[in-house]
Amino acid sequence: xxxxxxxxxxxxxxxxxxxxxxxxxxxxxxxxxxxxxxxxxxxxxxxxxxxxxxxxxxxxxxxxxxxxxxxxxxxxxxxxxxxxxxxxxxx
Amino acid sequence: xxxxxxxxxxxxxxxxxxxxxxxxxxxxxxxxxxxxxxxxxxxxxxxxxxxxxxxxxxxxxxxxxxxxxxxxxxxxxxxxxxxxxxxxxxxxxxxxxx
Numbered sequence: 001x002x003x004x005x006x007x008x009x010x011x012x013x014x015x016x017x018x019x020x021x022x023x024x025x026x027x028x029x030x031x032x033x034x035x036x037x038x039x040x041x042x043x044x045x046x047x048x049x050x051x052x053x054x055x056x057x058x059x060x061x062x063x064x065x066x067x068x069x070x071x072x073x074x075x076x077x078x079x080x081x082x083x084x085x086x087x088x089x090x091x
Numbered sequence: 092x093x094x095x096x097x098x099x100x101x102x103x104x105x106x107x108x109x110x111x112x113x114x115x116x117x118x119x120x121x122x123x124x125x126x127x128x129x130x131x132x133x134x135x136x137x138x139x140x141x142x143x144x145x146x147x148x149x150x151x152x153x154x155x156x157x158x159x160x161x162x163x164x165x166x167x168x169x170x171x172x173x174x175x176x177x178x179x180x181x182x183x184x185x186x187x188x189x
Contacts, residue, residue, distance in 0.1 A: 062141035071126050074155055075122065082118075
Protein backbone atom coordinates (compact mmCIF):
# COMPACT_ATOMS: atom_id res chain seq x y z
CA UNK A 1 0.00 0.00 0.00
CA UNK A 2 2.65 2.44 1.06
CA UNK A 3 6.00 1.63 -0.52
CA UNK A 4 7.53 4.92 0.57
CA UNK A 5 7.56 4.08 4.25
CA UNK A 6 6.44 7.60 5.03
CA UNK A 7 3.08 6.66 6.42
CA UNK A 8 1.11 8.20 3.61
CA UNK A 9 -2.62 7.63 3.72
CA UNK A 10 -4.69 6.50 0.74
CA UNK A 11 -5.39 9.99 -0.57
CA UNK A 12 -1.76 10.96 -0.27
CA UNK A 13 -0.61 7.78 -1.99
CA UNK A 14 -2.95 8.44 -4.86
CA UNK A 15 -1.79 12.01 -5.18
CA UNK A 16 1.83 10.89 -5.12
CA UNK A 17 1.20 8.20 -7.68
CA UNK A 18 -0.40 10.66 -10.06
CA UNK A 19 2.49 13.02 -9.70
CA UNK A 20 5.01 10.26 -10.26
CA UNK A 21 3.17 9.11 -13.35
CA UNK A 22 3.30 12.60 -14.76
CA UNK A 23 6.96 12.80 -13.95
CA UNK A 24 7.61 9.44 -15.57
CA UNK A 25 5.89 10.58 -18.72
CA UNK A 26 7.96 13.73 -18.75
CA UNK A 27 11.13 11.75 -18.21
CA UNK A 28 10.28 9.37 -20.97
CA UNK A 29 9.74 12.25 -23.35
CA UNK A 30 13.04 13.72 -22.25
CA UNK A 31 14.79 10.43 -22.91
CA UNK A 32 13.19 10.21 -26.30
CA UNK A 33 14.17 13.69 -27.39
CA UNK A 34 17.70 13.24 -26.08
CA UNK A 35 17.98 10.07 -28.10
CA UNK A 36 16.69 11.76 -31.23
CA UNK A 37 19.14 14.62 -30.79
CA UNK A 38 22.06 12.38 -30.02
CA UNK A 39 21.50 9.92 -32.86
CA UNK A 40 20.71 12.66 -35.33
CA UNK A 41 23.89 14.51 -34.45
CA UNK A 42 25.99 11.34 -34.53
CA UNK A 43 24.61 9.78 -37.70
CA UNK A 44 23.31 12.46 -40.03
CA UNK A 45 25.77 14.84 -41.55
CA UNK A 46 25.19 14.64 -45.27
CA UNK A 47 22.56 16.93 -46.74
CA UNK A 48 22.88 16.17 -50.42
CA UNK A 49 19.56 14.33 -50.25
CA UNK A 50 16.42 14.88 -48.25
CA UNK A 51 15.87 11.23 -47.38
CA UNK A 52 17.95 9.25 -44.94
CA UNK A 53 20.51 7.08 -46.67
CA UNK A 54 20.82 3.37 -45.87
CA UNK A 55 24.04 4.15 -44.06
CA UNK A 56 22.31 6.79 -41.94
CA UNK A 57 19.33 4.54 -41.27
CA UNK A 58 21.61 1.73 -40.16
CA UNK A 59 23.57 4.09 -37.98
CA UNK A 60 20.36 5.35 -36.34
CA UNK A 61 19.20 1.79 -35.64
CA UNK A 62 22.54 0.90 -34.07
CA UNK A 63 22.66 4.18 -32.21
CA UNK A 64 19.27 3.62 -30.57
CA UNK A 65 20.07 -0.01 -29.85
CA UNK A 66 23.38 0.87 -28.28
CA UNK A 67 22.09 3.78 -26.25
CA UNK A 68 19.33 1.56 -24.86
CA UNK A 69 21.79 -1.14 -23.90
CA UNK A 70 24.00 1.47 -22.35
CA UNK A 71 21.34 3.10 -20.22
CA UNK A 72 20.06 -0.34 -19.23
CA UNK A 73 23.48 -1.29 -17.99
CA UNK A 74 24.05 1.97 -16.16
CA UNK A 75 20.62 1.73 -14.53
CA UNK A 76 21.62 -1.66 -13.17
CA UNK A 77 24.84 -0.26 -11.70
CA UNK A 78 22.88 2.69 -10.33
CA UNK A 79 20.36 0.42 -8.63
CA UNK A 80 23.16 -1.69 -7.15
CA UNK A 81 24.86 1.41 -5.86
CA UNK A 82 21.67 2.68 -4.25
CA UNK A 83 21.00 -0.68 -2.68
CA UNK A 84 24.51 -0.68 -1.23
CA UNK A 85 24.06 2.85 0.09
CA UNK A 86 20.69 1.99 1.59
CA UNK A 87 22.19 -0.99 3.41
CA UNK A 88 24.55 1.28 5.33
CA UNK A 89 23.22 3.09 8.38
CA UNK A 90 22.46 6.72 7.56
CA UNK A 91 25.14 9.19 8.52
CA UNK B 92 1.73 18.00 22.24
CA UNK B 93 -0.40 16.34 19.67
CA UNK B 94 -2.44 13.32 20.53
CA UNK B 95 -0.12 10.72 19.04
CA UNK B 96 2.87 12.80 18.15
CA UNK B 97 6.00 12.70 20.21
CA UNK B 98 6.66 16.38 20.32
CA UNK B 99 7.65 16.42 16.68
CA UNK B 100 5.22 18.20 14.38
CA UNK B 101 3.89 15.85 11.71
CA UNK B 102 4.70 16.87 8.17
CA UNK B 103 1.64 17.76 6.15
CA UNK B 104 0.53 15.69 3.17
CA UNK B 105 1.89 18.25 0.76
CA UNK B 106 5.24 18.23 2.51
CA UNK B 107 5.51 14.46 2.50
CA UNK B 108 4.60 14.25 -1.15
CA UNK B 109 6.99 17.03 -2.03
CA UNK B 110 9.75 15.21 -0.16
CA UNK B 111 9.23 11.97 -2.06
CA UNK B 112 9.03 13.85 -5.30
CA UNK B 113 12.21 15.74 -4.60
CA UNK B 114 13.98 12.49 -3.81
CA UNK B 115 12.74 10.96 -7.07
CA UNK B 116 13.88 13.98 -9.00
CA UNK B 117 17.30 13.83 -7.41
CA UNK B 118 17.61 10.17 -8.35
CA UNK B 119 16.49 10.54 -11.92
CA UNK B 120 18.67 13.60 -12.43
CA UNK B 121 21.64 11.66 -11.20
CA UNK B 122 20.84 8.72 -13.45
CA UNK B 123 20.54 11.05 -16.41
CA UNK B 124 23.86 12.66 -15.67
CA UNK B 125 25.46 9.26 -15.23
CA UNK B 126 24.12 8.19 -18.59
CA UNK B 127 25.33 11.25 -20.35
CA UNK B 128 28.75 11.27 -18.72
CA UNK B 129 29.55 7.60 -19.23
CA UNK B 130 28.12 7.43 -22.75
CA UNK B 131 30.44 10.25 -23.65
CA UNK B 132 33.43 8.66 -21.98
CA UNK B 133 32.96 5.08 -23.08
CA UNK B 134 31.27 4.85 -26.45
CA UNK B 135 32.38 6.29 -29.77
CA UNK B 136 29.82 8.19 -31.80
CA UNK B 137 30.18 6.37 -35.08
CA UNK B 138 27.84 3.45 -34.27
CA UNK B 139 29.46 0.79 -36.36
CA UNK B 140 27.86 -1.78 -34.08
CA UNK B 141 24.59 -1.79 -32.22
CA UNK B 142 25.64 -3.86 -29.24
CA UNK B 143 27.88 -2.93 -26.41
CA UNK B 144 31.15 -4.72 -26.86
CA UNK B 145 33.19 -6.14 -24.03
CA UNK B 146 35.45 -3.15 -23.66
CA UNK B 147 32.58 -0.69 -23.62
CA UNK B 148 30.68 -2.71 -21.05
CA UNK B 149 33.64 -2.86 -18.71
CA UNK B 150 34.26 0.84 -19.28
CA UNK B 151 30.64 1.64 -18.37
CA UNK B 152 30.81 -0.37 -15.15
CA UNK B 153 34.00 1.34 -14.09
CA UNK B 154 32.70 4.70 -15.20
CA UNK B 155 29.60 4.27 -13.04
CA UNK B 156 31.66 3.28 -10.00
CA UNK B 157 33.93 6.28 -10.46
CA UNK B 158 31.02 8.60 -11.01
CA UNK B 159 29.52 7.56 -7.67
CA UNK B 160 32.90 7.99 -6.01
CA UNK B 161 33.28 11.46 -7.41
CA UNK B 162 29.77 12.25 -6.29
CA UNK B 163 30.63 11.21 -2.76
CA UNK B 164 33.98 12.98 -2.71
CA UNK B 165 32.55 16.25 -3.95
CA UNK B 166 29.68 16.08 -1.52
CA UNK B 167 32.05 15.40 1.39
CA UNK B 168 34.34 18.20 0.40
CA UNK B 169 31.50 20.64 0.02
CA UNK B 170 30.13 19.68 3.40
CA UNK B 171 33.51 20.18 5.02
CA UNK B 172 33.83 23.52 3.32
CA UNK B 173 30.41 24.57 4.53
CA UNK B 174 31.20 23.45 8.07
CA UNK B 175 34.50 25.29 8.06
CA UNK B 176 32.61 28.38 6.99
CA UNK B 177 30.69 28.48 10.22
CA UNK B 178 28.47 25.47 9.85
CA UNK B 179 25.37 27.64 9.53
CA UNK B 180 24.35 25.80 6.40
CA UNK B 181 24.97 22.38 7.95
CA UNK B 182 22.91 19.30 7.35
CA UNK B 183 21.60 18.87 3.85
CA UNK B 184 24.18 16.75 2.18
CA UNK B 185 24.32 15.49 -1.34
CA UNK B 186 24.76 11.84 -0.54
CA UNK B 187 22.17 9.70 -2.21
CA UNK B 188 20.21 7.21 -0.21
CA UNK B 189 22.30 7.88 2.87
